[in-house]
Each structure stands twice: as C-alpha cells, then as structure tokens.
Amino acid sequence: MSTGHVLLGLLVERPKHGYELKKEHDHRLAGAKPLPYGQVYATLQRLERDGFAEVSGTRQEGGPERTVYSITDGGRTELERWLNTVEPPAPYVTSPLFSRVAVAGTAADGFLMRQREAHLARMRELTAQKASDVPAQVLAADYALQHLDADLRWIETALARMKEDDLA
Amino acid sequence: MIDVLRMLNRGRSRPERVRAWLVMAGAGVATFLLCTAVSLVDVRDDGASLTGLGLALLALPVAGLVHQANRLASATRERRLAALRLAGATPGDVRRLGALEGGGLALAGSLAGAAGYVLTHLSGPLPQVPVVLLLMTAAGAVSGLRAGRQVIASPLGVVRRARVPGPRVRDLVVAVSGAALIAWGAVVRAGFPIAGPYGMALVMTVGMVLLLVGVTMAATWLIRAYAVRAGARARSPEALLAARLVEANPRAWARALSVVGLAVFFGAASGAQQAATGYWQAHALVDVALLLALVAAAAALVVHQAEELIDLRRSFAALAAAGVPERSLGGVLVRQAVITSLPVCAVAAVSGVAVVVASAIDIYQVGWLGWAAGRALVMTGVGVLTAVLVALAARPLLRGALRLETLRGG
Amino acid sequence: MLEARNVSKTYGRTKALAEVSLEIAEGEIVAVTGPSGAGKSTLMHCLAGVVRPESGEVVLDGRRIDTLVEAELTALRRESFGIVFQFGELVPELTAAENVALPLLFNRRDRREAMATAAEWLARLNVSDCADQRIGELSGGQRQRVAVARALVTGPRVVFADEPTGSLDSTGGEQVLRALLDTARADRTAVVMVTHDNRVAAYADREIVLRDGAVPAGAPR
Numbered sequence: 001m002s003t004g005h006v007l008l009g010l011l012v013e014r015p016k017h018g019y020e021l022k023k024e025h026d027h028r029l030a031g032a033k034p035l036p037y038g039q040v041y042a043t044l045q046r047l048e049r050d051g052f053a054e055v056s057g058t059r060q061e062g063g064p065e066r067t068v069y070s071i072t073d074g075g076r077t078e079l080e081r082w083l084n085t086v087e088p089p090a091p092y093v094t095s096p097l098f099s100r101v102a103v104a105g106t107a108a109d110g111f112l113m114r115q116r117e118a119h120l121a122r123m124r125e126l127t128a129q130k131a132s133d134v135p136a137q138v139l140a141a142d143y144a145l146q147h148l149d150a151d152l153r154w155i156e157t158a159l160a161r162m163k164e165d166d167l168a
Numbered sequence: 169m170i171d172v173l174r175m176l177n178r179g180r181s182r183p184e185r186v187r188a189w190l191v192m193a194g195a196g197v198a199t200f201l202l203c204t205a206v207s208l209v210d211v212r213d214d215g216a217s218l219t220g221l222g223l224a225l226l227a228l229p230v231a232g233l234v235h236q237a238n239r240l241a242s243a244t245r246e247r248r249l250a251a252l253r254l255a256g257a258t259p260g261d262v263r264r265l266g267a268l269e270g271g272g273l274a275l276a277g278s279l280a281g282a283a284g285y286v287l288t289h290l291s292g293p294l295p296q297v298p299v300v301l302l303l304m305t306a307a308g309a310v311s312g313l314r315a316g317r318q319v320i321a322s323p324l325g326v327v328r329r330a331r332v333p334g335p336r337v338r339d340l341v342v343a344v345s346g347a348a349l350i351a352w353g354a355v356v357r358a359g360f361p362i363a364g365p366y367g368m369a370l371v372m373t374v375g376m377v378l379l380l381v382g383v384t385m386a387a388t389w390l391i392r393a394y395a396v397r398a399g400a401r402a403r404s405p406e407a408l409l410a411a412r413l414v415e416a417n418p419r420a421w422a423r424a425l426s427v428v429g430l431a432v433f434f435g436a437a438s439g440a441q442q443a444a445t446g447y448w449q450a451h452a453l454v455d456v457a458l459l460l461a462l463v464a465a466a467a468a469l470v471v472h473q474a475e476e477l478i479d480l481r482r483s484f485a486a487l488a489a490a491g492v493p494e495r496s497l498g499g500v501l502v503r504q505a506v507i508t509s510l511p512v513c514a515v516a517a518v519s520g521v522a523v524v525v526a527s528a529i530d531i532y533q534v535g536w537l538g539w540a541a542g543r544a545l546v547m548t549g550v551g552v553l554t555a556v557l558v559a560l561a562a563r564p565l566l567r568g569a570l571r572l573e574t575l576r577g578g
Numbered sequence: 579m580l581e582a583r584n585v586s587k588t589y590g591r592t593k594a595l596a597e598v599s600l601e602i603a604e605g606e607i608v609a610v611t612g613p614s615g616a617g618k619s620t621l622m623h624c625l626a627g628v629v630r631p632e633s634g635e636v637v638l639d640g641r642r643i644d645t646l647v648e649a650e651l652t653a654l655r656r657e658s659f660g661i662v663f664q665f666g667e668l669v670p671e672l673t674a675a676e677n678v679a680l681p682l683l684f685n686r687r688d689r690r691e692a693m694a695t696a697a698e699w700l701a702r703l704n705v706s707d708c709a710d711q712r713i714g715e716l717s718g719g720q721r722q723r724v725a726v727a728r729a730l731v732t733g734p735r736v737v738f739a740d741e742p743t744g745s746l747d748s749t750g751g752e753q754v755l756r757a758l759l760d761t762a763r764a765d766r767t768a769v770v771m772v773t774h775d776n777r778v779a780a781y782a783d784r785e786i787v788l789r790d791g792a793v794p795a796g797a798p799r
Binding site: 483486492494 | 626649652654655663665667668670672676680683689728729
C-alpha cells in the first residue's frame with residue numbers, strides 16, 4: 001500500500017486535490033514511474049474508506065471543480081508507523097537478469113556483454129540527468145546509478161566465475 | 169630485549185646490512201683517528217699539536233658520517249619499530265632497542281679501530297683509548313636512539329614530511345659553550361687541571377663537537393633565509409623548485425653541509441694564518457686533512473642526497489611523466505646544492521678569516537689580507553664545488569627515482 | 579586524433595597489453611575500464627608516451643610518437659598532454675598556484691605571466707582561496723582540483739586521468755570529475771580516464787573495456 005502512504009505524506013503539509021497530488025508525486029519521486037491519474041483517485045478513495053483521509057471541501061481554479069482531501073489523525077498515525085517500519089532486506093533474489101544467467105549458465109557470456117552495454121548506456125543517461133542539479137532528480141539518479149552499478153559489478157563477477165569454470 | 173634484537177637482526181634487509189657496515193666502519197675509523205690525534209698532542213711542539221688538531225678534525229666528519237649512516241634505510245626501520253609498538257612494545261622498549269642497536273654497532277666498530285691504534289702504537293700513549301671507546305659507543309647509542317623517535321611518539325607515526333622546526337636558541341647556547349671549551353683548552357694548555365695535555369685535548373675535542381653541532385643548527389637559519397630569497401627571485405622553474413625544496417627542509421641540508429662548512433672554515437683560517445707566519449709543514453698536513461674531510465663531507469652529502477631523492481621520488485616521477493626532462497630535474501638538484509652551500513661556505517670562510525685576524529689584530533698587516541682573502545675565496549669555491557659535484561653524481565640515483573613504477577599501486 | 583594500432587607491452591613475464599587498437603577523436607571523453615590487472619594503466623601510459631610499446635604504433639595527429647627520441651617525446655608530453663594522477667602527486671613544497679604554474683614555467687614562460695594564468699585556472703576550478711597554501715594544507719578534493727588545473731593549464735590536446743576520483747569520497751569525487759570534464763568539454767580537450775568504477779565511466783562519451791590486456795570480442799572499442 002505504499003502509494004497510499006506516499007499520498008498521506010504529501011497531505012501532511014496541507015489539504016490537496018488529486019491533480020495536485022499526482023504532480024507532486026511525480027516531482028518528488030523523480031525517478032519513479034509516473035503515477036496514473038486514475039490510480040490517484042482509487043487510492044484516495046481507499047484512504048477515505050480506511051479512515052486515513054477525508055474530503056475537506058472543493059476548490060475551483062479556472063478549470064473544473066476539484067475535490068480537496070486532507071489527512072485524519074488515524075492517517076497521521078498510520079503514516080508515522082509506515083515511516084518507522086524497517087524495509088525487509090530483499091528476502092529473495094528476484095531479477096530477470098539473474099534468472100536469465102542462472103538458466104543459461106556459461107552460455108550467458110555474450111548476453112552479459114550486451115547487457116553490460118545496455119546498463120552503461122542507461123547509466124550515461126542518468127549521469128547526464130544529474131547535471132540538471134534539481135535535488136529530487138539527482139537523488140533519484142543516484143539511487144538508480146548505484147543499483148545499476150551493483151548489477152554491473154555482479155556481471156563482472158559472473159563473467160570472471162564463468163571463465164574460472166571454463167579453465168577448471 | 170637482546171633476544172628481540174637478535175631476532176630482528178636475522179630478518180634484516182640489504183640496505184640495513186649496508187647501514188650496519190657503514191656505522192661500524194665509520195666508528196672504527198673515527199676511533200683510530202681520535203686516538204692518534206690525542207697521541208700527537210704535545211704542549212712543547214705546536215707543529216705536532218696542529219697536526220693532532222688536523223686529525224681530530226678529520227675524525228669529526230667521519231663521526232658525522234656515522235650519524236648520517238644511522239639514518240639510512242630509516243623507512244624500513246621505522247616500519248619495523250612501528251610494528252613492534254603495535255605488537256605491544258612500550259616507548260621505553262623501542263628506545264632501548266634503538267640505543268642497543270646503534271651502541272652495539274658503534275662499540276664493535278670502535279673496538280676494531282682501537283685495536284688498530286694499539287697495534288700501530290705499542291709504545292703508547294694508551295690512556296685515551298678507553299675514553300674514546302666510551303665516547304664513540306655513547307655517540308652511537310644516542311644516534312640510534314634518535315633515529316626511532318618519530319615512531320616512539322605514535323605507533324602509526326610513519327613520518328609524513330612534517331614542517332621542520334625552525335632554529336632554536338638552544339643551538340646558539342650549544343655553539344657558544346663549545347667555543348668556550350676550546351678557548352679554555354687553548355689558553356690553559358699544559359697547565360690543564362685534569363690529566364694535563366690529554367685533558368686539554370679531550371676538552372677541546374668536546375668543545376669542537378659542541379661548536380660544530382651548534383653552528384650546524386644555526387646554519388639552518390642562514391640556509392632558510394637564503395632559500396626564501398632565492399625562491400622569490402627565481403625565474404626558472406628549476407630554481408623555484410630548488411629554493412622551495414630547501415626552504416621546506418633546511419635542517420637536513422644544514423646537517424649534511426656541516427662538514428663542508430667546517431672544512432671551509434678551517435681552510436680559510438689556516439690560510440689567514442699562513443699569510444702571517446710559518447709552520448708550513450703543519451699547515452700542509454692540515455690542508456691534507458681538510459682535503460680528506462671534504463671527501464668525507466661528500467660522502468655525507470651523497471647519503472643525504474639519496475635520502476632526499478627517496479622523499480622526492482613520487483613528485484619527481486609525476487613531473488617526469490608530465491614531460492619535464494630529466495635534465496631539468498637534475499638541474500634542480502644542482503641548484504639546491506648551490507642555494508645551500510653558497511651561504512654556508514661564504515659565512516664559514518669569512519668567519520674563518522675573521523677569527524684569525526681578530527685574535528692577532530695588533531700584529532696583523534693589511535698586506536697579508538690579500539692572501540687570506542684569496543684562500544677564503546678558493547675554499548668557498550671548493551666547498552660549493554663539492555656540493556655541486558655530489559649533485560651531478562646523483563644523476564643515476566635520480567634516473568632510478570624517475571621510473572614510472574614508483575607511481576604504481578599507490 | 580590519437581590512435582593505438584596493435585599495441586603490445588610485456589612486463590617481465592606478464593603480458594600487460596596484447597594487440598590493442600583504438601582511436602580517440604578530438605574532444606572525446608573516453609573511459610578505459612576493466613578489472614584490476616587488466617592493463618588499463620599500461621594502455622594509458624602507452625597512449626601518453628610515458629611507456630613505449632614493444633610492438634604496434636601510437637599515432638597523434640597522423641604522426642607516430644612511439645618512435646620519437648626521448649627528448650622529443652618528453653617535449654611532446656609537456657606540450658600536448660596533461661596527466662592527473664590518482665593521488666594528485668603535486669609537489670608538496672610548492673603552493674597550489676606554483677604547482678599549477680610549473681608546467682608553464684617548464685615551457686619557458688615568464689614567471690609573472692605563468693602565475694597569472696595559474697590564478698585564472700584555480701578560479702575556473704573554484705579553488706582560488708587555496709592559491710597561496712602549500713599542498714599539505716589542502717583537503718583531498720582541493721588537491722585533486724589543483725591537480726586538474728595543473729593538467730589543463732598548458733591547453734593540452736589530451737588529458738589522461740588515472741582513477742581521478744580514486745582517493746576521494748563519493749560526492750567530492752563527483753565534483754572533481756565534473757570540474758575536469760566540464761572544463762575539458764568547454765575547451766574541446768580529449769580526456770582518457772582510467773577507472774574501475776562504472777559510475778565514473780558513465781561520465782564518459784564512450785567506454786573501452788579491457789580484460790587481460792585486450793579488448794574482448796564483442797566489447798565496444
């Protein structure tokens with residue numbers, strides 16, 4: 001339910017309407033997949049049902065009239081709980097990259113070289129984005145870069161291990 | 169403690185063995201020279217006394233060489249001492265180890281030197297031999313003790329090039345008390361209260377050592393001041409680098425140049441005296457001693473140069489990789505030699521002449537000054553030339569230091 | 579502009595480079611990566627004319643440089659190349675400004691003029707405050723910036739950087755890297771950087787992967 005928690009977090013500052021929430025979500029979580037508009041409303045309704053948020057009025061700014069939501073005390077407690085919960089450190093290895101190599105075995109050599117290329121190309125894009133100096137974007141790019149770097153280093157190790165196995 | 173020392177000795181590296189041999193040989197030669205010098209002192213014969221003085225003079229640079237040699241391979245030794253400290257040795261243990269090692273080597277060397285003297289002087293005199301032995305051993309222990317002092321302060325204290333402490337008033341006190349001892353010996357002569365002429369020789373020798381140490385430390389001021397000036401005026405990068413390198417570490421240069429300065433001082437003084445009076449034969453002997461002193465001085469300079477190149481090798485290798493020709497870096501070494509030796513030799517020569525002229529101001533004739541000045545000039549030139557020649561001779565060392573492998577692997 | 583053709587180099591019995599060929603265009607930023615011991619530094623040293631290859635050719639602007647006599651090669655390194663070392667390798671006894679001015683002085687430029695140019699470069703790399711400080715008084719990041727200024731001050735065609743962020747923490751390292759690359763881009767100076775860090779390599783326009791002294795088949799070159 002983490003989208004709901006993010007929206008709760010955005011509502012803490014002041015009551016907001018759905019469109020505002022979508023825009024702020026996409027800005028603050030710069031590297032994440034943009035939030036579809038429909039999902040914003042579905043999530044808000046769920047929050048309302050659970051008693052974490054409530055409708056506090058409507059607002060009209062030139063365009064259509066929009067429903068404004070605000071956070072409840074129950075919502076604040078729930079947000080607090082979520083923020084303090086430790087994320088379980090990846091109990092299972094789940095990555096298509098890993099699965100492919102595990103299935104292909106030593107035959108994955110050529111694939112890994114091409115995958116390396118793709119990873120590095122993406123890292124170059126992300127690095128270029130960092131030049132923008134927008135803090136949220138730099139933060140997101142750093143996150144992605146370090147994960148891609150971890151993949152790359154794993155690819156290096158995998159290639160080295162395959163070579164050792166060949167020699168053995 | 170002795171067991172630890174024995175254990176460490178078995179694992180010594182080649183440069184450390186070289187150091188051990190150098191220290192022993194130096195201590196041996198110095199002992200032999202000092203014993204012979206004392207045997208020559210004769211209150212009734214100024215000529216023989218002068219010769220003795222010449223030999224004592226020669227022993228000083230050799231002893232200086234021992235001290236320089238004790239600093240050789242210091243990086244290896246420091247790493248070893250640091251490891252000992254981390255393994256739980258107390259500062260006292262480390263200090264004792266250093267003193268034992270230095271003192272032991274000096275004792276072994278000077279025993280050999282003393283044996284050489286006794287065999288060649290069976291008819292005596294012999295009373296000075298144990299004194300000289302004791303002195304050399306003590307000096308070796310002190311030198312060994314000082315060599316590990318950075319590590320004693322901190323176990324991880326593999327020395328970075330810290331700012332060198334400036335000259336201190338203590339240095340002047342040492343120099344003045346040395347001069348006072350010499351004057352005392354010279355004035356009282358045969359009427360010396362303890363052990364007659366031997367006591368006098370001993371007091372004068374101690375005075376000379378103190379004077380030399382004090383003046384050397386005071387030379388730090390001179391060298392640094394001259395280097396600052398040279399750095400500000402430098403037009404070429406070689407001169408700028410040389411001046412700044414000297415400015416950062418004038419004390420090491422002062423130490424390495426002390427013997428050169430001393431030789432120039434006595435050379436100029438004896439020149440000024442020659443102009444006035446005879447003793448030609450004794451003076452010739454002193455000149456020979458001076459020449460040998462210069463050779464020993466050159467050896468001390470070589471050790472210093474090698475030590476310095478080890479310090480500089482990373483920055484020099486980087487410069488060479490960036491396209492600075494080896495010739496230019498060699499030029500830096502030569503300019504360093506000039507920047508440091510010129511002020512030291514000039515001051516030494518002038519004070520050498522001044523001492524003689526001042527002590528005989530009532531009889532000294534203006535006409536003699538020409539000869540004296542000429543000798544002073546020649547001695548200055550010889551001193552600077554020695555330093556420059558050593559710098560030129562260090563080229564192969566420099567080439568080794570510039571190898572790019574220096575920069576690999578951090 | 580700078581090209582290696584079938585360059586090989588052996589140290590003792592280990593083959594450091596085997597028949598490596600590559601080309602670097604003017605103003606291009608290239609990262610040489612690979613596991614340690616892959617021959618990255620050796621390749622850089624061959625390209626920079628610091629080490630001569632046993633076989634093969636190194637060509638700068640159509641001119642073979644691996645066959646030049648030592649004096650010419652040294653002069654070429656001084657005038658056409660700049661090097662940033664992993665640990666800066668500045669002269670600790672000189673001030674930051676003097677360190678930067680040093681290559682100009684060795685090109686026999688007047689001291690006052692050289693110091694003025696050095697001051698401009700320190701300003702460009704945001705370390706003007708350090709101009710009169712000795713290297714020992716600078717932080718790691720400041721040192722690396724001074725080293726970058728020293729490599730760029732002569733307006734070289736190519737700057738070589740050996741693990742330019744090697745001795746730095748991450749954000750400081752990034753700032754130095756960006757300072758180096760931004761200035762190089764602005765002046766159309768080519769950069770060849772050797773690194774084991776993929777995140778550093780991602781700053782380059784292109785990556786050359788080395789493995790066991792060679793560019794593996796299928797890898798970009």
